[in-house]
Amino acid sequence: MQRFRFMRAQLSRRQFLKGVGGAGLAGMFGSTWSGASASAVDLPFVNGRREVATNFPQKGPMILQRTRPPLLETPFEVFDQGVFTPNDRFFVRWHLANIPTIIDPATFRLKIYGNVRQPVSLTLDELVRKFEPVEMAAVNQCSGNSRGFFSPRVAGGQWANGAMGNALWTGVSLREVLDRAGVNAGALQVRFRGLETGILPQTPNFMKSLTVEHARDGEVMIAYAMNGEPLPLLNGYPLRLIVPGWYSTYWIKMLDDIEVLDKPDDNFWMTKAYLIPDTPFADITPGQPDVKMVPINRMVPRSFFTNVQSGATLKIGKPTTVRGVAFGGDAGVAKVLFSDDAGGHWREARLGPDHGKYSFRQWDATLRPRSPGPQHLMIRAINTADVSQPERANWNAGGFMRNVVESVSIQGV
Amino acid sequence: MRRKSRRGGSVLAASAIAALLAVSAATGGSPTAGDSPPAKLTKEAPPKWAILSVELPVSNEIFPSGPGADVADSQCLICHSAGMVLRQPPLTKDQWRSEIQKMRSAYGALLPAEQVDALSEYLQRINGR
Numbered sequence: 001m002q003r004f005r006f007m008r009a010q011l012s013r014r015q016f017l018k019g020v021g022g023a024g025l026a027g028m029f030g031s032t033w034s035g036a037s038a039s040a041v042d043l044p045f046v047n048g049r050r051e052v053a054t055n056f057p058q059k060g061p062m063i064l065q066r067t068r069p070p071l072l073e074t075p076f077e078v079f080d081q082g083v084f085t086p087n088d089r090f091f092v093r094w095h096l097a098n099i100p101t102i103i104d105p106a107t108f109r110l111k112i113y114g115n116v117r118q119p120v121s122l123t124l125d126e127l128v129r130k131f132e133p134v135e136m137a138a139v140n141q142c143s144g145n146s147r148g149f150f151s152p153r154v155a156g157g158q159w160a161n162g163a164m165g166n167a168l169w170t171g172v173s174l175r176e177v178l179d180r181a182g183v184n185a186g187a188l189q190v191r192f193r194g195l196e197t198g199i200l201p202q203t204p205n206f207m208k209s210l211t212v213e214h215a216r217d218g219e220v221m222i223a224y225a226m227n228g229e230p231l232p233l234l235n236g237y238p239l240r241l242i243v244p245g246w247y248s249t250y251w252i253k254m255l256d257d258i259e260v261l262d263k264p265d266d267n268f269w270m271t272k273a274y275l276i277p278d279t280p281f282a283d284i285t286p287g288q289p290d291v292k293m294v295p296i297n298r299m300v301p302r303s304f305f306t307n308v309q310s311g312a313t314l315k316i317g318k319p320t321t322v323r324g325v326a327f328g329g330d331a332g333v334a335k336v337l338f339s340d341d342a343g344g345h346w347r348e349a350r351l352g353p354d355h356g357k358y359s360f361r362q363w364d365a366t367l368r369p370r371s372p373g374p375q376h377l378m379i380r381a382i383n384t385a386d387v388s389q390p391e392r393a394n395w396n397a398g399g400f401m402r403n404v405v406e407s408v409s410i411q412g413v
Numbered sequence: 414m415r416r417k418s419r420r421g422g423s424v425l426a427a428s429a430i431a432a433l434l435a436v437s438a439a440t441g442g443s444p445t446a447g448d449s450p451p452a453k454l455t456k457e458a459p460p461k462w463a464i465l466s467v468e469l470p471v472s473n474e475i476f477p478s479g480p481g482a483d484v485a486d487s488q489c490l491i492c493h494s495a496g497m498v499l500r501q502p503p504l505t506k507d508q509w510r511s512e513i514q515k516m517r518s519a520y521g522a523l524l525p526a527e528q529v530d531a532l533s534e535y536l537q538r539i540n541g542r
Contacts, residue, residue, distance in 0.1 A: 046502055046503065047500060047501070047502055047503065053470070055470045057467035057468060058467065064496070065497075065500065066494055066497045066500070067470055067472035067494040067496055068469070068493055069493065097492055097493065101466065101467050101468065102464065102465070102466045102467075103464070103466075104464050105462035105464065124460075125459075128460065129459070148502075154502075155502075155512050158500050158501065198492065198520070198521075199491055199492050200491065200492065200520070201521070202520070203521050204519070224460055225460055230462075233465055233467050234467075237465055273519070
């Protein structure tokens, strides 16, 4: 085992040297973030060392999960800056390696066709000028966010907690766009596809579907701006589907193709991939037989500490503000509960400004460390549908939907 | 108008994060600079559409040498970089086999059936339990 770990380190170093020209070699082998020279980070699970990449277009430093196709994780410190995740730090997740690297708005078209009265092809200018602009703050979270913490571990992108972000999305209502084409009576689903394709012709195109009812609920939107700017290419420039309250797998990037179906979508990405156990919190025991699987769908509430991490030393008796972000999943945040005694007692944290039910919401609480030694802090969100984060972590073979109560262990000194 | 990725952007962001990282333990005070919604684009101020052209980094990483590395290099790297494999948790040979079978049956990987066992063994050896 040691030998192979060593080989991995060698490989990583070689790649790292190619990437940034040899600066900061010492930082590479440092064990944690260490300021300006940080070029790697150790995510807190086995095989968790990751380079911090600075060479992706329109992106600042990002935790490198995969170069091709890109998987980039937001360093968790970014979430302490505020409830809106900057575009250049927003996580990135692509499925297929043929990603257009040039987008020409003059020739780009959004097509709506299939079971409609009149197929429509829209230019970006038409989309902006002919439809009422709408905006919404919403959390975009990968289905497999936090997969690296699953126990037992499961294969897939080994994210820590940074495969999520919150942005103010500006665009148009999907309902308005669908109504321009006129969805026929009897249509069942709406299927979305972007510009990415696989390398091999056999690789199934990445497509996701929503029911017509969901697609026309007035909340699902087609975004042309993210935090007031055009989307970075890696986040889906020029258009991205926004499905508030649902996992990111539905938020199709570089959206250019909308097909209205008169039967349920049987494509691979809806029927074989992104399936979860049809149980509360998608939770089963490993090896559990006869589990009914369904497509992943609504998000569940989560909350995090953003300004304190395990191992922090805090002065006994001195009031300290601990804070973080929470979101309700498919509903607003009703309250956030804070415990400074490993869950023995809970009290309500203060909540920051409300940017809408699908947004991150900041919380804070005052902590007075009581005695020398470890003290376990916990945070738990409860949404407006009265769904609370569970105290025990869920498990499923896909590594999806983790939302256990988060905890950190500080040292009183 | 042509917008390109600029290295300058990364450098600025790097120093910003360095400053941020200096504050890793709990600090007092109330949140936060990034807490107000950004300015929005509207009909009156629509996006200025421009050709966007970027260059994506290339991974030159190959698999650790040993029996089977040639298969991994020639097959896995067609669709994704090696890091995806090397950053997995240690998996059993059977788990690696099922990952390989998924690549073949779901994604159309060209790996012949008779090489599956050798590749599973290789992956278990470099990152297994």
